[in-house]
Structure formats: structure tokens, C-alpha cells
Amino acid sequence: MSPARQKTDGRKSRPKAKSLGRIVVVEDDAVLALALEDALLAAGASEVVLCPSTARALEALEEADAAAIVIDVHLADRDDGWALAELVNELGPRHPRIIFSTGSPEAIPPEIAGMGLMLEKPYDPVRLAEALASGTPKVGLLARLRGAVS
Known part of the structure; x- marks a missing residue:
């Protein structure tokens, strides 16, 4: 089994390259x-x-720490993925994208939509x-408010 395919407790990792960092994917569609x-590991x-x-x-x-979090807005256990986004946003200025x-x-x-990038399903995982x-900066609510008062 290749290093990118080793699996432990729902996690996969790959050898170091230009890394996107640790990504948390919140998705109930297996x-x-x-x-x-697979797309995220292939991208680094x-x-x-x-x-x-x-x-x-x-x-x-x-x-x-996570570099980014991908949130399915309508999970089976909750129908308000944006509540998770609000909690993530409260982690401080260096919160995950x-x-x-x-x-x-x-x-x-x-x-809430202004807190991050929106990908409409269905989308190609490579797009994510x-x-x-691309390193597009995250734009959270506080950053938008700061911009509005500046």
C-alpha cells in the first residue's frame, strides 16, 4: 500500500511536498x-x-490545528453547517480557512456565506x-466588518 493510501482512524497522509496542510472535511456522503x-492528497x-x-x-x-475546513452545510446529524463555521471563526484570527x-x-x-468560499454541489473535487x-485569502465576517468601517 502506498504512503498516500495508509489509513488510520479516518485519516490519510502522504509524504511531504508543497503542503496544503491538514484539511478537515466534514461530509456525510462517504x-x-x-x-x-483523494483530490486533496494529490494536491499536497x-x-x-x-x-x-x-x-x-x-x-x-x-x-x-487545521489549515482549512470543508463543511457540508446539510449534514445528517445537523442541518446548519454554518453553525460549525461560526464556531471555527471564533477560534481567532488564525482559524482554519x-x-x-x-x-x-x-x-x-x-x-455566514461571507466567512468562506462557497462550492455548489455537484462540483469536481479537483476544483476544491x-x-x-491558490491561496485565496479567507474573508471572515470580522474582516468584512473591518473593511466596511475603514
Whole structure:
């Protein structure tokens, strides 16, 4: 089994290259989650942690720092993935970059949508990897408010 395919507790990692860092993927569709994981590892993620629930995502965020979090807005255990985004945003100025994954972008309140990049399902997993690799800065609510008062 190649290093990129070794699996332990829902995680895969690969040898060091230009790393996207540790990515937490919150997705309850197992097929999509695995496709995202493969695309992220191929693009240079040092680790991808798959989380099928909000509770598991919170555990993953407590275990170690993450460079980004990909949030399925409508999980089976909760129908408000944006609440997770609000919690992530509260981790401080160096919080993980937030990327929303949803089939209903219009259902996300604008003040929440502004916290991160929005990818409308269905999308090519390579598009997610490219977005992370591009280094497009995260734009959170506080940054938007600062910009409005400047």
C-alpha cells in the first residue's frame, strides 16, 4: 500500500511536498468524502481528516490545528453547517480557512456565506484542491466588518 493510501482512524497522509496542510472535511456522503480526500492528497495536503458529523469535526479541530475546513452545510446529524463555521471563526484570527460545500447556496445566510468560499454541489473535487492551492485569502465576517468601517 502506498504512503498516500495508509489509513488510520479516518485519516490519510502522504509524504511531504508543497503542503496544503491538514484539511478537515466534514461530509456525510462517504463517496464524495473519499473523492475529496483523494483530490486533496494529490494536491499536497499533509493530512485529510474525514468527519461524517459535526461532533467528529469538533473533535478533529481539538486534536490539532487545521489549515482549512470543508463543511457540508446539510449534514445528517445537523442541518446548519454554518453553525460549525461560526464556531471555527471564533477560534481567532488564525482559524482554519472555511469552505462551504452545498447544493443550496441560497439557503446560507449572507453573513455566514461571507466567512468562506462557497462550492455548489455537484462540483469536481479537483476544483476544491485548486481553490486551496491558490491561496485565496479567507474573508471572515470580522474582516468584512473591518473593511466596511475603514
